[in-house]
Amino acid sequence: MRRIMTALLALLSFNSVAQAAEAVRFISCPIYRDTDAGRKSGCWLAEERETGRRFDITQSATKPDWSMAVLIEGRIADNQDNACGAMVLEPVRVSILPAQACTRAMIPAEGFPGRRFVLPSRNIRPLYAPEPAPPPPYTAQLFPIPFDFGRDFVVYQQSDWMLVRAATYAKASGGNVVITGYAETEPVHVSGQSLAEPAGLGKTRAEMARLWLVSLGVPTDKVRVEWKQNPVPLADPAFDGLTEISRRRVDIRVTP
Amino acid sequence: MKRSFVSVLALLAAFTLPAGATWWSPGDGTPFPAQYDDADADGVTRLLLDGGPMETKGHPFFEPKGNYGRACVTCHQPSDGMSLSAETARIRWQETAGKDPLFAAIDGANCPDLAQGERASHSLLLDHGLFRIARPWPPVDHDGQKIEPDFTLEVVRDPTGCNASKVWGLSSPNPQVSVFRRPRPVANFKYILAMGFAIDPKVGKPLPIDPETGQMVSGNLMADRRALSLEAQMRDAAHSHLGFDALTPDDIKRIRDFEDRIFVARQRDRVGGDLDAMGARGGPETLARSAPGRLGSQGAAVWSEFAAWEKIPADADITPEQRAWRESVARGARVFREKMFLITDSAGINSPVGFGNPVRNSCVFCHNMSQMGMDVAPGQVDLGTTTMPFADSQPHLPLFRLTCKGPAHPHYGRVIHTHDPGYALTTGRCEDVGKITLQTLRGLTGRAPYFASGSAPDLRAVIDYYDRRYNIGYTEQEKRDLVNLMGAL
Numbered sequence: 001m002r003r004i005m006t007a008l009l010a011l012l013s014f015n016s017v018a019q020a021a022e023a024v025r026f027i028s029c030p031i032y033r034d035t036d037a038g039r040k041s042g043c044w045l046a047e048e049r050e051t052g053r054r055f056d057i058t059q060s061a062t063k064p065d066w067s068m069a070v071l072i073e074g075r076i077a078d079n080q081d082n083a084c085g086a087m088v089l090e091p092v093r094v095s096i097l098p099a100q101a102c103t104r105a106m107i108p109a110e111g112f113p114g115r116r117f118v119l120p121s122r123n124i125r126p127l128y129a130p131e132p133a134p135p136p137p138y139t140a141q142l143f144p145i146p147f148d149f150g151r152d153f154v155v156y157q158q159s160d161w162m163l164v165r166a167a168t169y170a171k172a173s174g175g176n177v178v179i180t181g182y183a184e185t186e187p188v189h190v191s192g193q194s195l196a197e198p199a200g201l202g203k204t205r206a207e208m209a210r211l212w213l214v215s216l217g218v219p220t221d222k223v224r225v226e227w228k229q230n231p232v233p234l235a236d237p238a239f240d241g242l243t244e245i246s247r248r249r250v251d252i253r254v255t256p
Numbered sequence: 257m258k259r260s261f262v263s264v265l266a267l268l269a270a271f272t273l274p275a276g277a278t279w280w281s282p283g284d285g286t287p288f289p290a291q292y293d294d295a296d297a298d299g300v301t302r303l304l305l306d307g308g309p310m311e312t313k314g315h316p317f318f319e320p321k322g323n324y325g326r327a328c329v330t331c332h333q334p335s336d337g338m339s340l341s342a343e344t345a346r347i348r349w350q351e352t353a354g355k356d357p358l359f360a361a362i363d364g365a366n367c368p369d370l371a372q373g374e375r376a377s378h379s380l381l382l383d384h385g386l387f388r389i390a391r392p393w394p395p396v397d398h399d400g401q402k403i404e405p406d407f408t409l410e411v412v413r414d415p416t417g418c419n420a421s422k423v424w425g426l427s428s429p430n431p432q433v434s435v436f437r438r439p440r441p442v443a444n445f446k447y448i449l450a451m452g453f454a455i456d457p458k459v460g461k462p463l464p465i466d467p468e469t470g471q472m473v474s475g476n477l478m479a480d481r482r483a484l485s486l487e488a489q490m491r492d493a494a495h496s497h498l499g500f501d502a503l504t505p506d507d508i509k510r511i512r513d514f515e516d517r518i519f520v521a522r523q524r525d526r527v528g529g530d531l532d533a534m535g536a537r538g539g540p541e542t543l544a545r546s547a548p549g550r551l552g553s554q555g556a557a558v559w560s561e562f563a564a565w566e567k568i569p570a571d572a573d574i575t576p577e578q579r580a581w582r583e584s585v586a587r588g589a590r591v592f593r594e595k596m597f598l599i600t601d602s603a604g605i606n607s608p609v610g611f612g613n614p615v616r617n618s619c620v621f622c623h624n625m626s627q628m629g630m631d632v633a634p635g636q637v638d639l640g641t642t643t644m645p646f647a648d649s650q651p652h653l654p655l656f657r658l659t660c661k662g663p664a665h666p667h668y669g670r671v672i673h674t675h676d677p678g679y680a681l682t683t684g685r686c687e688d689v690g691k692i693t694l695q696t697l698r699g700l701t702g703r704a705p706y707f708a709s710g711s712a713p714d715l716r717a718v719i720d721y722y723d724r725r726y727n728i729g730y731t732e733q734e735k736r737d738l739v740n741l742m743g744a745l
Binding site: 032034036038039040041042044060061062063064065066067068094096098106124126127128151153154155156157160164208211212215216 | 451452453454455457460461462463465472547549550551554596598606607608609610611612613614615616617618621663664666667
């Protein structure tokens, strides 16, 4: 019964589920655990230095680089499979912080199986079998696109899929498109550090989104670009219930 | 006599040239048959001209054009899998006492201002199969605009002298960087031009747009992707290799027609026999008939052409040697797909896309296109073949010191030493240093040495490079199986 209730709540509002699980946010150096359950099956761990808790951050679309620090934002998962030998964060987002060097750390599998790679649900269809265009009626729609901290890189099997959806919808509906890029320039304090994005990042993110839409066939004259700073957080499935990360986004508004 | 013998044979739809008599001279005039079998000591490579035979007399790929007496076919030889092996260059040197247009000073010598006619002046071509590729410095983009690079480039050493040359060097009136590269095969373009997805996950962007047509393109041409279309490539090739700037629209159309129709693959092995026997689907016929641009992980697994040889019936009518070789090829295909190792510090894979550094995967991670083994996404990846510390020792090559002006390179830091900056010579970006576009893996046997700078003298050396580079730990049998597989492609 409670299981059903939770599922229902999840459908109605992912926010209420998000509140159920503890959110974590910290900066640390990643550790690669060399598990082998086939391709892409290695585990990524990181220790929250403030508490000594070790987390499994493998489920992030962006995986760490073992020589650079990472900003980790996630929630402690309801289902703990212990495949990597640490507490699972899911949802979780990893942002690489290239300016902060880390000593490479690789540890053996130590009997942990890792996880077999499964194609994420957010994956772009090939050109020879494209996603069908969404049918009418067309209404005004918002497509928020998340970005990693400090970057305008479009995250593979996550934000790329969202951009393709936005482009598909904009093309099908023939609507006008307003792209608003945001940067989080107001410093936030994480693990004793003050993090802030450069002011220009909102613009480069917006321009990156425009490049995608236009390349994917949205007419240039339908697209307007603007950029701002420090938006209010947005509750949208694109952020998997992680409020903080939604300040680093691009909003694509399609108005038919 | 030999010539007329060849012509008579050419009247047939298919013919086999005797080994050693296989140099195709510009202006030779031999018709190109629908099927061209080239025999060597280890087997047969087959070229298929889809759609039937073609006159080469007057054909712009085969007729000498421009200042040097060369044609495209000079460096893209049918008997070398439409590339050119270093061995063929050496034979040509001997047979013509170095007079063949192949050795033209412009790029068939270590540098045009060296004494021509001396072997030492052509050592890179003769010993390593390398041609001089001169790229403008600073780079210019596809619209001809100068790019402001985010790194500086200095010459640490240059045994060819060319980068210091007053006429050809970095401080010449027409500043250029000379790097040295292997010819890439002119065949199987259906695959090389195919677009599997509209995006390039490696750079987090949509596929490049060809400024001439406004259309998306695969981005898989040339070691450094400096040409986005075969047409742009042709003009570049005619200018730089032939000294010819007057390709007519009709020339371009005819070269393109040839390029679209030509397929190459290994067809027969001396020990193993036909590569399309007993349920296997090797050889170029499958290539000409299959849909290109498919990911092996979503369609036909890469090298599943040889899956039928995994379980050869005990009563099959073949010799023990044949059986052993075929089973080895089938195992090699599995090793290619399934033997996992940690891929590290390879820009394009380990950065900036979030696969992680390191990431566990196999050969097929990068060589992921069904039937062809190149990369479905544009394949600009830094394997380390040309860049320190991962490049094998290549004292014969120039060495450049690059200093990143902006952010450091994600794996090499701020100062990078490289023999060939690769893709960075096109983009001017430090993060692209050392990236080389993956080649196709078909028709490999005829075109040794391998890798863009010819650093691997044979297929075993390719496997040994990977074994060192990624600390794979292949067993001796796995290495042999991979070599046999490569030889069957």
